[in-house]
Amino acid sequence: MAGERVEELKLLGTWSSPFVIRVKLALRLKGLSYENIEEEDLYHNKSELLLKSNPVHKQVPVLIHNGKSVCESQLIVQYIDEAFSADHHGPSFLPADPYDRAMARFWAAYIDDKLLASACQAGRATTEQEKAEALKQTSAAVETLEDAFKQCSKGKPFFGGDSVGYLDIVLAGLIPLDYIGEAFYGIKLFYHTRSPLLEAWMQRFQVLDAAKDILPDVDKMVAEHNKRKQARAAAAKATSN
Ligand SMILES: N[C@@H](CCC(=O)N[C@@H](CS)C(=O)NCC(=O)O)C(=O)O
The missing domain is CATH 3.40.30.10 (Glutaredoxin)
Structure with missing residues (x-):
């Protein structure tokens, strides 16, 4: 310009x-x-x-x-x-209304502190019991976020309303974890029976030009996760010897 x-x-x-x-x-x-x-x-x-x-x-x-x-x-x-x-x-990511802004920041923190933290815990779990507990917490966090979507989107397609907003961007970073969950644990993060609104949100988000340009390729992502899992297992074996 x-x-x-x-x-x-x-x-x-x-x-x-x-x-x-x-x-x-x-x-x-x-x-x-x-x-x-x-x-x-x-x-x-x-x-x-x-x-x-x-x-x-x-x-x-x-x-x-x-x-x-x-x-x-x-x-x-x-x-x-x-x-x-x-x-x-383009439009601002955060809502104009101070209360809506505060809510967007509140749920963004929830995404990292609860949803992402428990999903990562499930990925790192070393016992079946630990994994089951972490997956239970992940499911509970997704259900809570499903309600947050209802609240924030006010019936519109995105957390940000008619266009992508702050929470859409924060949550979209986790879309690749949905592929990983499915490939490694047979569990999708956003599943239609548990979180139909978030599943529909994800489908909607993924077809945006920005998402197509930025979200990594699923197979590449799964291969990378596998490589890291193997490296962690090898490191754990080396320290136990
Ligand atoms: N809270 C941070 C988390 C960033 C984070 O965990 N980054 C990872 C990569 S996914 C990292 O740099 N890990 C290297 C390390 O912790 O040494 C954020 O939101 O930026």
């Missing part, structure tokens, strides 16, 4: 991370170009740039905007929304 400042955006991430996917979706929805910098060995050999940009948590994603780092995926999505709020960047 004539006279507009040139913005330099760099994203440090890994392609399969649900947290990074959120940020990529937000950038794509705002029509922003950025340099994508993939961490090559996030768990054993973090890059100097990552250590320097996120010295507190040393995790991806990190967004570097004109040399300044922003960490934590939910905060990054909010930052993108606020920093790129001009009309040509």
Whole structure:
């Protein structure tokens, strides 16, 4: 746009991370170009740039905007929304009404603290009992979120109403976990008998251009999960010997 400042955006991430996917979706929805910098060995050999940009948590994603780092995926999505709020960047992700904004932030925290945490716990469980307990908690969190969808969407197609909003972006980062759950545990995260609204939401979200551009390929995602599972099993065996 004539006279507009040139913005330099760099994203440090890994392609399969649900947290990074959120940020990529937000950038794509705002029509922003950025340099994508993939961490090559996030768990054993973090890059100097990552250590320097996120010295507190040393995790991806990190967004570097004109040399300044922003960490934590939910905060990054909010930052993108606020920093790129001009009309040509499309509607705001967060609702205009302060109460609706607070609710969107509340449910976004719930997604990470309850839903994602229990799903990851199920993936890492070392006993059947631990896995069953974690899956029970995951199901309960999905059911709660199903009600939240009803509340936030007010009968419209997305959490954000007629268009994708903050919660849609936060939850969409978890769509790949739905493939993983199905491939490895025979359990889908969003299942029509348990959460018909969220299942329909996911189908709707996946066909958006932004989703098609950003969400990773299912087979690639499943292969990556398998590789990590095997690496964890090998590491556990090595420490037990
Ligand atoms: N709360 C963080 C979580 C980020 C996170 O867990 N990132 C993972 C990749 S999926 C990571 O960097 N792991 C490397 C590590 O913890 O050492 C966010 O929302 O950005």
